[in-house]
Amino acid sequence: MTLISPNAPTAELQALDAAHHMHPFTTGADLAKKGARVITRAEGCWLTDSEGERILDGMAGLWCVNIGYGRKELAAAAARQMEELPYYNTFFQTTHVPAIQLSARLAELAPGDLNHVFYASSGSEANDTNIRLVRTYCAEKGQPERKVIISRWNAYHGSSVGSASLGGMKGMHGQGGVIPDVHHIDQPDWWAEGGDLSPEEFGLERARQLEAAIEEIGPEKVAAFIAEPVQGAGGVIVPPETYWPEIQRIVKKYGILLIADEVICGFGRTGNWFGSQTMGITPDIMTIAKGLSSGYQPIGGSVLSDEVASVISGTEFNHGYTYSGHPVACAVALENLRILDEEGIVARVRDETGPYLKEKFESLAEHPLVGEAKIVGFMGSLALTPDKAARAPFASDAGTVGYICRERCFANNLVMRHVGDRMIISPPLVLSKSEIDTLIERAWRSLDECHAALKSDGLM
Numbered sequence: 394m395t396l397i398s399p400n401a402p403t404a405e406l407q408a409l410d411a412a413h414h415m416h417p418f419t420t421g422a423d424l425a426k427k428g429a430r431v432i433t434r435a436e437g438c439w440l441t442d443s444e445g446e447r448i449l450d451g452m453a454g455l456w457c458v459n460i461g462y463g464r465k466e467l468a469a470a471a472a473r474q475m476e477e478l479p480y481y482n483t484f485f486q487t488t489h490v491p492a493i494q495l496s497a498r499l500a501e502l503a504p505g506d507l508n509h510v511f512y513a514s515s516g517s518e519a520n521d522t523n524i525r526l527v528r529t530y531c532a533e534k535g536q537p538e539r540k541v542i543i544s545r546w547n548a549y550h551g552s553s554v555g556s557a558s559l560g561g562m563k564g565m566h567g568q569g570g571v572i573p574d575v576h577h578i579d580q581p582d583w584w585a586e587g588g589d590l591s592p593e594e595f596g597l598e599r600a601r602q603l604e605a606a607i608e609e610i611g612p613e614k615v616a617a618f619i620a621e622p623v624q625g626a627g628g629v630i631v632p633p634e635t636y637w638p639e640i641q642r643i644v645k646k647y648g649i650l651l652i653a654d655e656v657i658c659g660f661g662r663t664g665n666w667f668g669s670q671t672m673g674i675t676p677d678i679m680t681i682a683k684g685l686s687s688g689y690q691p692i693g694g695s696v697l698s699d700e701v702a703s704v705i706s707g708t709e710f711n712h713g714y715t716y717s718g719h720p721v722a723c724a725v726a727l728e729n730l731r732i733l734d735e736e737g738i739v740a741r742v743r744d745e746t747g748p749y750l751k752e753k754f755e756s757l758a759e760h761p762l763v764g765e766a767k768i769v770g771f772m773g774s775l776a777l778t779p780d781k782a783a784r785a786p787f788a789s790d791a792g793t794v795g796y797i798c799r800e801r802c803f804a805n806n807l808v809m810r811h812v813g814d815r816m817i818i819s820p821p822l823v824l825s826k827s828e829i830d831t832l833i834e835r836a837w838r839s840l841d842e843c844h845a846a847l848k849s850d851g852l853m
């Protein structure tokens with residue numbers, strides 16, 4: 394076996410990558426020409442690439458490295474578990490200690506009576522579980538015709554065909570199709586879609602689309618509504634304050650299940666353990682992944698209320714993954730939850746670094762290119778615009794300006810992501826105040842450079 398050396402020149406690593414490795418959500422041919430950035434190691438909130446550059450990770454990987462990189466305790470937990478019991482399944486009436494411990498801990502942390510966990514290896518898998526779960530729940534309650542799940546355009550619930558059907562990303566629906574009995578309503582994005590309404594009026598209007606959809610489909614056919622407490626991959630869309638109370642009223646009125654997709658919002662991201670707590674939501678099911686293990690191991694799950702779990706437990710649930718409750722992933726997740734708790738990381742985001750980041754991040758709205766700066770806890774979004782007062786989009790295709798800005802961030806050794814012409818952050822929850830200053834300073838510089846480029850290219 395001949396393996397390329399980790400210390401090989403960047404160009405050689407990139408060429409081999411382009412030859413054999415297919416990247417998610419990427420136009421491979423374009424990337425092959427440019428060459429992917431090779432990340433070699435990471436510590437705290439900082440990445441190092443194969444050129445030795447140190448890059449501030451404003452996205453916590455993919456919104457997941459909540460405790461930051463390089464925590465040896467998690468490596469030790471994985472090694473211990475691998476030596477003791479590297480794998481066993483939880484099918485056929487067996488269990489193991491890491492799954493028992495993690496489930497009990499999650500029941501303690503999760504709000505209300507969300508006390509029961511069904512494991513998966515990712516958010517996508519967990520949302521696929523939810524599709525089968527809510528339909529089985531309704532069938533077991535004697536209402537098998539209740540199959541429809543209502544979701545929102547521009548939501549992200551995963552990449553498998555089932556979970557992407559729940560999501561509202563048209564580009565994904567166009568590649569591979571959509572499963573039946575899923576219906577989408579509009580998102581509560583006041584900046585882009587609010588028109589002349591106040592945010593409060595608009596929040597109510599968008600929430601009431603749920604009621605209209607239920608009435609149109611027929612309440613006897615609707616099983617559940619799924620939503621992220623704060624949309625993440627859609628661009629960190631923070632809903633107006635009127636939105637969630639109205640949604641909660643409607644799901645209660647029609648007796649449909651509420652699934653809070655906490656894959657991003659969970660485990661401290663919004664300043665509480667769960668986004669549902671920040672937004673005042675009482676879900677029947679929560680989808681979890683990402684911050685559950687801070688991304689150190691692939692693990693996700695569905696957390697069910699006592700009521701939902703008792704109904705599902707009354708039948709054989711024909712569902713499960715080889716790696717449901719993988720012992721190493723559970724052991725690492727437990728250690729991650731211990732650190733989040735004992736080091737007061739979630740409380741610090743709520744009380745100290747979150748408010749500090751909010752103040753600094755909102756000051757970016759003074760930049761001539763930024764119309765709106767919205768942030769909840771450690772997830773934030775800047776809407777770029779050529780005309781703040783009109784909340785106008787750019788004349789160029791959506792995403793053109795965002796891409797330019799993201800490239801400037803990259804050049805300034807800051808990872809920010811663009812969603813259309815929004816720039817978003819979701820840093821590790823251990824980002825310090827001085828690192829927050831660095832992030833804001835680099836973001837401002839990147840916005841300046843983007844602004845200058847737009848003017849010189851006639852895009853503004």
Ligand code: PMP
Nearest residue numbers: 515516517549550551654656657
């Ligand atoms: N739900 C939400 C809200 C997400 O943000 C994501 C991933 N970005 C998923 C589900 C899918 O998770 P995974 O990529 O682990 O399958």
